[in-house]
Amino acid sequence: MKLVIAVIQDKDSGKLLEMLVDEGFKATKLASTGGFLKAGNTTVLIGVEDHQVDDVVGIIKQTCKSREKMVTTMSPLGGSVESYVPYPVEVIVGGATIFVVDVEKFERV
Amino acid sequence: MKLVIAVIQDKDSGKLLEMLVDEGFKATKLASTGGFLKAGNTTVLIGVEDHQVDDVVGIIKQTCKSREKMVTTMSPLGGSVESYVPYPVEVIVGGATIFVVDVEKFERV
Amino acid sequence: MKLVIAVIQDKDSGKLLEMLVDEGFKATKLASTGGFLKAGNTTVLIGVEDHQVDDVVGIIKQTCKSREKMVTTMSPLGGSVESYVPYPVEVIVGGATIFVVDVEKFERV
Ligand code: NI
């Protein structure tokens, strides 16, 4: 038995938990913040059989992988207050930090 | 040293933490949701000596074991809106998922 | 790879997380309560290389170590309602419980 501890972005947690449940895994979502102090993170605990670790890591990659996304920002372009115009920028969203820990004893009561 | 990670129902956490403290254990309660996405779960961390694992698992069983409970529901009996009547049903409440993990180093500072 | 799980006091978490980030560590803060049921605790997860465990434990000690502090209290001195007067008392603040767990597999995606 292994415990998969995944720190992911809040916005990816719905997709991840839905896919885990679809595949028959049980997950527990902890409220968390951080990774470089950023708000909006979630920690997910998933207890799995040893041979299921790669499946779960695959599901986390599929639903939470860091990727580029175009967003429209209003930040000043040139440092002058007159230059606030909407323009698209590419940002990195998502990403997951995954720890797999051995479970010596597992019980469901 | 072992770390016991128990995911339990919120409603059982008061009883569990009280009994753990009575028996001299220190527990930390994390806010959590889920297990099949259900709200109302709590994750409890308990650091224990190796020989205390069975005691702690026993306390969790005693206070959180899943059990049947009669509740009165107002759900429709036959699918028709006229059929809403209070009636007792047996539901499963409680239950705990327990992971025991080895602790390589433990410090209290 | 190791996972450091530290239960600390809320009031020390700002200093700890700032120093961890300064030293290049990534930390995740979980909302928690307890240790003897007291509110105001925080659980921090820090993933580190094996040789960095002592550094991180040192940072936790430096920022969260339990210490005496003078506070002014208004508790009754003699049990009589007339005896409420402000007076300084020494209390213990801070403190951390640290668990270090082996990580079998670590991935950042
Ligand atoms: Ni195993």
Ligand code: NI
């Ligand atoms: Ni041990």
Ligand code: NI
């Ligand atoms: Ni390692």
